[in-house]
Amino acid sequence: MDFELNEDQRMLKASVHHFLEKEFPKELIKKLYQSDDGYSSELWRKMAALGWMGLLVPEEYGGVGGSFLDLVVLVEEMGYNLCPGPFLSTVVLGGMTVLMSGNEEQKIDILPKLTRGEVKLTLALSEPNTIYDPSYIQVTATLDKDEYVIGGTKLFVPDANFADYFLCVARTERTPNPEEGITILLVDAKNPRTKCTLLRTLFNSKLCEIVFNDARVAKENVLGTVNLAWPTVTAIMEKAALVRCAEMIGGAQAAFDMALQYAKQRVQFDRPIGSFQAIQHHLANMWIDINGSRFLLYKAAWKMSSLIRASKEVAMAKARIGNVYRRVTTLGHQIFGGIGFTMEHDMHLYHRLSIEGDQAFGDQDFHREKVARELGL
Amino acid sequence: MDFELNEDQRMLKASVHHFLEKEFPKELIKKLYQSDDGYSSELWRKMAALGWMGLLVPEEYGGVGGSFLDLVVLVEEMGYNLCPGPFLSTVVLGGMTVLMSGNEEQKIDILPKLTRGEVKLTLALSEPNTIYDPSYIQVTATLDKDEYVIGGTKLFVPDANFADYFLCVARTERTPNPEEGITILLVDAKNPRTKCTLLRTLFNSKLCEIVFNDARVAKENVLGTVNLAWPTVTAIMEKAALVRCAEMIGGAQAAFDMALQYAKQRVQFDRPIGSFQAIQHHLANMWIDINGSRFLLYKAAWKMSSLIRASKEVAMAKARIGNVYRRVTTLGHQIFGGIGFTMEHDMHLYHRLSIEGDQAFGDQDFHREKVARELGL
């Protein structure tokens, strides 16, 4: 066993940390999050130039050819500094889906551009009546000559407002097995018969509604095999869940670091509040929560990198880490008291993100149920 | 509103407390619990003479004609002092069932003797495959001329080893509605075709297995209406659950009192451990747990006494109080440390009882589900 990052990963981690600290001061981040246009295209290009977008893209498509573990290292730091923008959507939901199931033409078309930061993608999966149970997917795509006609509403699509392409998960056939008959279609976001509306959320995190009003796409735009996309969707959701875990652990670590430092400085009753047993126990519990869960994260990521089945590990990580992030930021607020309850403070940003992260790509109940299945139940 | 006991109840409470403290020193209690014969017949007679057995029995049958609230006051003190013996079985499971559904003859036969402490009863309900879902009750009673023939196994029957009569809940008819076709039969414990085996449990609390091997009872021994006993069973289970709550709150209070006193005296690190914030917070939480739950108990008991439907309140109390008793005794152990982990100490008795009480007459999940139904879900 080896619990340390390798040399390259340590360098990556340090450079990401440094870059984000320098380029994304918290004031900018707050401005970006509060605006509808939640990212900076200039910084997006810089991130691309550093190779972040193409980290997982094989070299033949212009990427870095890094490992999944590298991505987790990168995203943990992004979470630490609350780096805004459609990174996860583009790189995981979009890029990895194309990589997994696109044909050569599609890969050559999309991946180099994605790597250069020129194209942004997202996956449209959830709907008003289902988060993601294939039995209840109601957006349909019907073949009409050489085109698919897509109709229905997708909800909570992350970063769709930025995206150049939607990867729409649609039902193309009614089948007895609900996991069959599902197809992924690449839809140009400029398609006039799609309407994307930004939803206002707790974190203003660019979750969108997309209405497909008989939008037509050429049948060449099918990604992967018609009717057989569900295994791809499941695999991508697993990867996205784990990347989100990385972001959450990074965020929890930042919240913990802030609270620890404050507890050492803040004096009440003539002594630092960090000398009170109750505060000490809060911080010890936070440390355990974060470090215990980080193990789940890295074990799952290592398995993925090693191409070992990691469904159980991912489910464990996601079931636990959302809860941890929420607990840690809640205790973080408790330690900061009034000052943390102000808009100028940073703690609430982490707190807002924690509930979003917890629910993204399957909430605790969803993943606990997956763990139970993995136990053979 | 009035949160105080009335004058009579306060006197009852004080006299019970005094009696138990005097007559049931902890050494005797430990001896009784560890023996298979877990009660003292001499003290049982004294308790009867004090009117405890007949507290709820109407005066016409020789009882005191008290209220359900009086019983709760009595049992809370019994729980405080860990009073052993088949009281709840005889008085609630037996006596109240006879009172609710017995015919005049049966009442005249049983209740005065019960009041005088001369007869002990219990209700045989649970079975190996069901705690108490009527759909899965497999003990059957089949009419053969003037007799019912009872066959099957009952499990976890409280105090059956002491009982003179079993009130056996049996299926007398297969019906589409599982709540129909259930009948209560009064079975003499000396019936040669019944076999009662004491099960060894955590608290050695006299839970028994009863095997009915085609035991025959006269059809006059049906209690209430043939096939229509389930509503009685449900009502009795509700009362028993609440009486058990009273016992648990009393026990939790005793565990709390012990721990509070110890925390004030025990010195470590040159100060009483009760001056440490962590111990203070434990004790504050214990106080809140107990007193918050006692409200649930008394509100439900008051409703029952006032003949107002109390199903929701009973379910709330039972769902909560078992958990509270367990938490309080666990923290009690934490505060006492090593000394509480010895057989000579009293804390473990409360701890053992807490898990038994939590599971008796429906566990937390069972009663939370009942609360959900009461919310209209």
Added chain:
Amino acid sequence: MDFEFTQQETAFRKEVEDFVKQELPPGWDEKIFRWPGGYGATPMFEANFKEFWDQSFRKLGSKGWLCLGWPTEYGGMASTMKQAIFNDVMSYYGAPAADVATSIVGPTILLVGSEEMKKEWLPKIARGDVRFWLGYSEPNAGSDLSSCQTKAYEEGDDLIINGQKIWSSGAHIADYAWLLARTDSTAKKHQGLSLMIVDNRTPGLTIRPIQNICGIHSFNEVFFDDVRIPKKHIVGEINKGFYYLMVALQFERIIMPIGAFRRILEELVKYVKETKRDGAMLGKNSRVRDKLATMAIELEILYGFYWRTAWLMDQGVAPVLESSALKLLGSELGQSFANAAMEILGPFGQLEKGSKWVPLKGMVSLGYLDSVSGPIGAGTSEVIRGIMATRGLGLPRI
């Protein structure tokens, strides 16, 4: 024992209920929202509600409902129970019910104020004519109010005040400060503090807004720069302020907007009965059922402490343990309700007010933020557990 209201109380409850239903402007539900247990989204401190709130308070004042717990000789009904009933009903509807003046200033003056002060202030408060803000916390005196550094020195018949207050809820829409300041710098920490009343319009008093994480301006910083007030505005005896403040804590607890919990639970139950997800009613999901059942049980316990605290106060008892438990559980319930609601609603819970798909009028996303303030404001949970242990259970201090 008796867990029913008296006939008179039941009639009063009905009267309040009828009144509030009639008086609330149409669409009120959509406009305002307060998450119980939190301090960040209190509509009474928002400037845009000031006018409505002022009017409402005068109306309530004219009905005698702002001083229900006060003795009859000061216009009250001498019934904390009625006050509790009133708050319960009003908070269920999100309606104005109580504020710093009626729940803290009034009762404290009644307890320790001079006759003159009683005559001057109690009628105004009972009529709903004046609003106060609480000048306790300072940047370096949060949990530890005895570290208060705002100073008031005597000069003839006046006091001259210098210093800074923070987290001053509603200072910007109030008329007077209910101020804690150090009047004796030589005494021990707790012993040199006094309570006093300061007119917001006094020269030298400056108010600066703080935006809380709910995006609402409820808090302020208030600066005192040679603010001069007459000495007779000292409440009770000089240098006894800290003790008055401790005694007044119990009054504060009973103003919890407990009815809002009831409302949220009802709305959630309604929602899960009407909403299908993944092909089944949410309300049939056993995990959802467990969460709602647990919420109902915890709320019932909170009501237990609520009514019991009111009842004890009417018996003349100062219920340290009960009123502390009420505050503690109320703030924890604010958090657990927010958590459970978020978990039940899934991503829909994150949507904000006004969004097309938002359930429960967006109160859950707001409540999720606001609920972190509950265990912080008006005494942190850590401090309150300590008070329960030492003052309530007799455990030794350090």
Added chain:
Amino acid sequence: MDFEFTQQETAFRKEVEDFVKQELPPGWDEKIFRWPGGYGATPMFEANFKEFWDQSFRKLGSKGWLCLGWPTEYGGMASTMKQAIFNDVMSYYGAPAADVATSIVGPTILLVGSEEMKKEWLPKIARGDVRFWLGYSEPNAGSDLSSCQTKAYEEGDDLIINGQKIWSSGAHIADYAWLLARTDSTAKKHQGLSLMIVDNRTPGLTIRPIQNICGIHSFNEVFFDDVRIPKKHIVGEINKGFYYLMVALQFERIIMPIGAFRRILEELVKYVKETKRDGAMLGKNSRVRDKLATMAIELEILYGFYWRTAWLMDQGVAPVLESSALKLLGSELGQSFANAAMEILGPFGQLEKGSKWVPLKGMVSLGYLDSVSGPIGAGTSEVIRGIMATRGLGLPRI
């Protein structure tokens, strides 16, 4: 990063597994049981297992498995990771694996003992020839070991010991005490204590049994009445005992019988897959599923700290935070496993070993009792969180 064992470690694991399966007497599973995280039902301290345990230890000693973490020059394999693997496998089967001698006495002597002491004791321990008991706690020194009152004064080349120890696990089946005693009464509390080795047969040493709540005699009181030992039995330097003891804490953590958690979880999963209640398999009940999934997740985290602690120790790091977390979570998991198992099994969980209807060999009822000892023994959870905060996170002491 790498979450796999090396080939060598995998082979070692297999070797241990094969060995234990072959060596354990038939029906062993039914005979013994230890609830992980608890200290009350440790079979190695029970008199009736002494002979088997002694034999087993000698067998393990002959294979070199009692000193896996020690340096090679003392017969070890210099691999805490292997020690961890060994403990994991052995505890899964409830087999003898480590004791006070191998996990505390040996490593401490290695760290601070004289050459003479090393030569005398290490080979005996590695062979499994001697057993020790831990003489730390006293009636007035539980959480606060620095209050130790047992005194040892010098007389010529000897020390004369007087005092009383308590909670002395296994003193009745051991050969030697690993004793903490005050050798300088004038020094500050922590600074006058020494560690020393005392032969149980020394005149003046009396052992009195204590029955714990599991009904097992694992603890003792031990009285010292003018017990005379040679000064050379002092471990390391005189008056440094408290510091040695603190350093040795980390060794103690890694002997957690973590495999027993794995075993319990497996048996519970098996049980719910085979057991019908109220017409449906228990394993299909979503509340049961949630409980088992949560247990699996928490156990995975415990393993994380377990392997990481071993790995850090092999890197030469003293992992204060990790090893503390390991102890804390292990004892909490002992409780939450017992709670969850009870809730899943219902009244069947309360049945004791030997009962006709008992599931999982009665281990749940025993574990429910024993698990309260976890957060008490070997440092209370409160003390350990404090150590993490001050020594690990750098928070100020008082």
